[in-house]
Amino acid sequence: xxxxxxxxxRAASYLRISVFHRGFSSVLKxxxxxxxxxxxxxxxxxxxxxxxxxxxxxxxDVVYVELPEVGAPVEQGSGxxxxxxxxxxxxxxxxxxxxxxxxxxxLSSSPGLVNxxxxxxxxxxxxxxxxxxxxxxxxxxxxxxxxxxxEDAKH
Amino acid sequence: MRVxxxxxxxxxxxxxxxxxxxxxxxxxxxxxxxxxxxxxxxLQHPPTYTLxxxxxxxxxxxxxxxxxxxxxxxxxxxxxxxxxFHGPHQAILYPIISLRDIGLGARNYVxxxxxxxxxxxxxxxxxxxxxxxxxTGVWVGERxxxxxxxxxxxxxxxxxxxxxxxPDLNYFKHIVPCGIANKEVTSLRKETDLVLPAEEVVHEQLxxxxxxxxxxxxxxxxxxxLIS
Numbered sequence: 001x002x003x004x005x006x007x008x009x010r011a012a013s014y015l016r017i018s019v020f021h022r023g024f025s026s027v028l029k030x031x032x033x034x035x036x037x038x039x040x041x042x043x044x045x046x047x048x049x050x051x052x053x054x055x056x057x058x059x060x061d062v063v064y065v066e067l068p069e070v071g072a073p074v075e076q077g078s079g080x081x082x083x084x085x086x087x088x089x090x091x092x093x094x095x096x097x098x099x100x101x102x103x104x105x106x107l108s109s110s111p112g113l114v115n116x117x118x119x120x121x122x123x124x125x126x127x128x129x130x131x132x133x134x135x136x137x138x139x140x141x142x143x144x145x146x147x148x149x150x151e152d153a154k155h
Numbered sequence: 156m157r158v159x160x161x162x163x164x165x166x167x168x169x170x171x172x173x174x175x176x177x178x179x180x181x182x183x184x185x186x187x188x189x190x191x192x193x194x195x196x197x198l199q200h201p202p203t204y205t206l207x208x209x210x211x212x213x214x215x216x217x218x219x220x221x222x223x224x225x226x227x228x229x230x231x232x233x234x235x236x237x238x239x240f241h242g243p244h245q246a247i248l249y250p251i252i253s254l255r256d257i258g259l260g261a262r263n264y265v266x267x268x269x270x271x272x273x274x275x276x277x278x279x280x281x282x283x284x285x286x287x288x289x290x291t292g293v294w295v296g297e298r299x300x301x302x303x304x305x306x307x308x309x310x311x312x313x314x315x316x317x318x319x320x321x322p323d324l325n326y327f328k329h330i331v332p333c334g335i336a337n338k339e340v341t342s343l344r345k346e347t348d349l350v351l352p353a354e355e356v357v358h359e360q361l362x363x364x365x366x367x368x369x370x371x372x373x374x375x376x377x378x379x380x381l382i383s
Contacts, residue, residue: 036310058260061288064209079308082208087236087291088261088305089208154258155370 025054025148028119032135033144034077034095039119042135047096050123051083051114054148060086062114065107065124072100074127076134081124083114092124095138102126162252162371163191164362166378167198172205172230172241175249179313182251186311192375193252195365196315197358200241202227202326207236207304214238214331227326234314236291236304237334244321244342244354246361250369255310257369265303267368268316269293272301274364275318275357279347290335293318298341302333319343320357 031039037055041048056062064084074080074094082089103125107113114122139147167175175198185191204227206212214237215222215229222229227242241247248271254264269285272293276283283300286292293301301318321344332340344351351357366374 055260058262060260060262060265063289066208082233084208084235086262086265087207087234087303088265088307089233089235090261090307091309093309151255151258154256 025052025057026119027052027054027141027145027148029141031119032095032138032140033147034093034138035147036077036093037148038093038095040095040135040138042129042132045129046101047098047127047129048123049095049125049127050118051092052144053118056115056118056122059083059088059090059115062111065111065114067103067105067107068100068125070100070103074098074100074125076131076137083111094125094127096127096129096131097134098127098130100125101128159372160257160370161192161373161375162366162369163194163375163377165194165196166358166376167196169199169201169243172200172203172228175200176230176232179249179251183308183311183313186251186253187309191251193250193256193371195362196247196249196251197362198247198249199243199245200247202240202242204229204238204240204330205234205304206231206238207234208232209237211237211334214334215329216331217329222329232304232306232314234304234306236302237332238330239302239304239317239333240322240326240330241317242322242326244319244323246318246320246354246358247315248318248361248365249315250312250365252312252369253310254307254312261305261307264307264312265291265305268303268305268365269301271361271364271368272316272318274368275361276300276343276346278360279343279349279351281343281346290333292333295341295346298339298346299332299335300341300343300346318361320354321351 037052062085066082068080076097079091080094081092273283283293306313319342327340
């Protein structure tokens with residue numbers, strides 16, 4: 001059973017399709033991942049950041065996203081905002097260092113995008129990356145999938 | 156794999172809201188640095204109204220100056236959730252625990268906090284249940300007996316739950332509790348037919364329910380452990 005789920009998970013992530021039956025979380029191949037469950041998509045000098053499918057599933061329905069200011073600095077591993085779900089505010093940490101170029105204003109009126117589309121419409125910030133060398137501190141898709149399995153097995 | 160997990164329990168008595176907040180910040184920082192084990196604060200507050208990160212002060216129905224006149228404080232916090240009241244005869248737990256160490260996300264954590272209070276209520280024959288979607292907390296029918304508001308930073312929790320043993324429910328009239336209009340607030344005293352023991356006993360039962368829900372097999376007790 002587990003290996004079939006794993007195959008399906010890999011197939012889904014390779015094909016980049018979002019699957020609604022949640023026995024596993026989807027992970028996209030071309031992104032990098034932090035152990036605090038944020039993803040980053042690097043495009044030249046800039047990067048887009050959000051939280052992963054695993055993260056949104058474990059948070060519950062997001063009712064509020066606290067967005068940072070455009071122009072504010074971010075540091076790899078440090079908090080830049082927060083999400084609220086089930087009466088819990090959870091800090092979001094940046095996977096990269098740099099300066100915020102853009103924030104997803106849509107999340108102010110539609111915070112649920114983080115749940116329904118964590119890798120696309122639910123993106124949170126765009127950053128001008130100051131040190132692309134730091135990307136090596138992040139995980140690849142396969143590593144991150146395994147990390148999630150190990151974390152979930154802890155209880 | 157079941158490892159024996161330790162929980163350090165601090166029985167604080169009545170403690171001012173800001174003092175408790177400062178203590179929690181220190182404990183979160185220490186927990187993050189692995190200097191302390193998972194820690195649980197058990198306490199009560201003097202009359203205090205608090206707001207969450209979304210600052211929903213439209214749910215405060217009277218001016219702040221009136222609160223001061225009745226001897227209550229008001230604080231804005233970083234926790235999730237809406238406006239609430241804390242006061243004497245309400246049991247509060249503030250767990251400072253690492254969710255990453257036990258592989259729990261926010262949703263599962265909050266569910267276990269709800270189950271903690273549901274279990275305590277059941278000890279007194281009170282059938283409580285978790286809220287409907289969007290109404291996190293613990294309810295007896297349409298009446299709310301327990302509230303939750305949590306902050307998670309680097310996977311470490313702070314703030315927590317508040318269970319109404321026998322607080323003065325009139326204090327709740329000055330707010331829209333948790334932002335949910337048209338629903339009453341209740342207490343264990345109101346809901347149970349049984350005679351309640353000394354509150355200290357109920358506090359300890361709440362702690363035991365918490366420890367059971369979260370699988371802590373080893374409890375280390377600390378009385379009135381205020382850091383000076």
